Amino acid sequence: MDQAFIDNVYERLEFERARKGPPDAFPSLPPIPGGRYTDPDFLALEREHLWKKSWLYAGHLDQVPEPGSYMLWTKTGSPILIVHGRDGEVRAFYNTCRHRGGPLVKDDQGQVRGGFTCGYHGWAYDLEGNLRGMRDRRDFVDLDFSCLGLVNVRCERLGNWIFINEDPEAMPLLESLGPIPAQLEQFDLDSVRHVHSYGLEVACNVKVLLDAFLEVYHLKSIHQDTVDRFLDHRGTSIFLWPHGHSLMVTPNRRPDWVDPGTRGMVDFPNVTELPVKTNLSYNLFPNLVTPVAGNGMPFLTFWPKTERSMVIECHWFSPDWGEGERHELWDTRIDNFHRILLEDTQFAPQIQESVESPGFRGIQLNYQERRIYHWHEELDRRIGIERVPEHLRVQPMLGDLVE
Ligand code: FES
Numbered sequence: 275m276d277q278a279f280i281d282n283v284y285e286r287l288e289f290e291r292a293r294k295g296p297p298d299a300f301p302s303l304p305p306i307p308g309g310r311y312t313d314p315d316f317l318a319l320e321r322e323h324l325w326k327k328s329w330l331y332a333g334h335l336d337q338v339p340e341p342g343s344y345m346l347w348t349k350t351g352s353p354i355l356i357v358h359g360r361d362g363e364v365r366a367f368y369n370t371c372r373h374r375g376g377p378l379v380k381d382d383q384g385q386v387r388g389g390f391t392c393g394y395h396g397w398a399y400d401l402e403g404n405l406r407g408m409r410d411r412r413d414f415v416d417l418d419f420s421c422l423g424l425v426n427v428r429c430e431r432l433g434n435w436i437f438i439n440e441d442p443e444a445m446p447l448l449e450s451l452g453p454i455p456a457q458l459e460q461f462d463l464d465s466v467r468h469v470h471s472y473g474l475e476v477a478c479n480v481k482v483l484l485d486a487f488l489e490v491y492h493l494k495s496i497h498q499d500t501v502d503r504f505l506d507h508r509g510t511s512i513f514l515w516p517h518g519h520s521l522m523v524t525p526n527r528r529p530d531w532v533d534p535g536t537r538g539m540v541d542f543p544n545v546t547e548l549p550v551k552t553n554l555s556y557n558l559f560p561n562l563v564t565p566v567a568g569n570g571m572p573f574l575t576f577w578p579k580t581e582r583s584m585v586i587e588c589h590w591f592s593p594d595w596g597e598g599e600r601h602e603l604w605d606t607r608i609d610n611f612h613r614i615l616l617e618d619t620q621f622a623p624q625i626q627e628s629v630e631s632p633g634f635r636g637i638q639l640n641y642q643e644r645r646i647y648h649w650h651e652e653l654d655r656r657i658g659i660e661r662v663p664e665h666l667r668v669q670p671m672l673g674d675l676v677e
């Protein structure tokens with residue numbers, strides 16, 4: 275993150291604090307149709323064109339640390355096997371035997387030696403997904419081993435973070451993320467360590483909860499005793515980027531404020547002052563939100579379960595702490611943040627009931643909630659606007675504000 279960007283952020287924070295209304299050029303945003311959260315046809319389009327065709331966070335290298343380590347990842351509905359190869363590369367395949375679809379692995383995580391053997395009839399594959407052997411080969415006619423390797427899934431990394439995309443034609447991960455990888459370099463991405471992961475099921479459509487993490491308008495109501503005490507939402511400054519990504523910078527009320535629950539924890543050695551003096555929260559479209567700090571960060575990932583239920587996962591990462599156990603404050607830090615997450619989820623089931631009721635006439639968004647509108651504009655682009663039923667479309671309004 276260069277100094278020019280940091281200076282620009284400080285100028286914007288001042289501008290936002292001082293303004294009396296939205297900037298003149300800011301448009302009035304039409305309501306977002308509630309059917310986007312409930313209509314089965316729309317949600318089917320979303321499944322096909324968003325979840326099956328986006329770069330999605332799947333795991334950290336620490337979860338597949340050495341050759342032969344694997345994890346089974348099923349968040350898009352497809353069974354995907356992520357494997358650390360002999361050459362150090364992490365690859366992904368469908369966990370789908372080329373004979374008749376038997377699973378190569380059944381556990382969520384594990385370790386194999388040379389490769390995988392299908393439990394159904396014993397076809398064997400190496401760690402790179404090549405078919406290496408089978409029983410009774412004499413009974414197959416004209417079988418070409420070279421065409422019967424496991425089917426690859428796109429798997430690319432941002433530092434130690436592993437992302438999956440089921441779209442074979444997708445733009446490379448780092449290119450699709452625009453300015454984000456360069457801004458995150460200050461966190462020494464090749465040495466970030468995984469601390470802890472857990473998930474929480476919430477009874478709402480996935481977007482109901484995701485929306486809540488794209489704005490700070492709610493701080494004074496639902497985080498009065500937590501986040502609102504140290505963040506000044508009136509200074510919040512927002513960057514909208516191509517492909518739906520965005521950044522929200524919220525200044526600390528006091529520039530020298532330090533979270534007492536993290537005091538003494540190790541900092542990333544090359545971190546700039548911005549994540550220390552402000553709260554930087556990135557949205558890596560579609561479903562990864564990360565408020566990055568000088569001494570570590572959570573990845574919040576949002577997953578549809580059914581049309582009316584979702585799972586929010588919280589993955590914690592730390593700067594490399596060297597030998598020995600992680601810092602003793604980590605448990606407290608995770609608990610404190612969890613309490614904030616519960617504040618955020620408290621209304622979600624009732625909001626879902628509301629969006630399904632005749633009383634719901636659309637989502638009215640203001641200037642400081644514009645990341646939500648930006649997100650929905652991108653969703654329609656991903657689905658293909660011509661496929662979205664007219665009454666559920668979001669009219670493109672923010673194009674001029676994308677940087
Ligand atoms: S399904 Fe895998 S060997 Fe038959």
Ligand SMILES: [Fe+2]
Nearest residue numbers: 486492497618
């Ligand atoms: Fe919140």
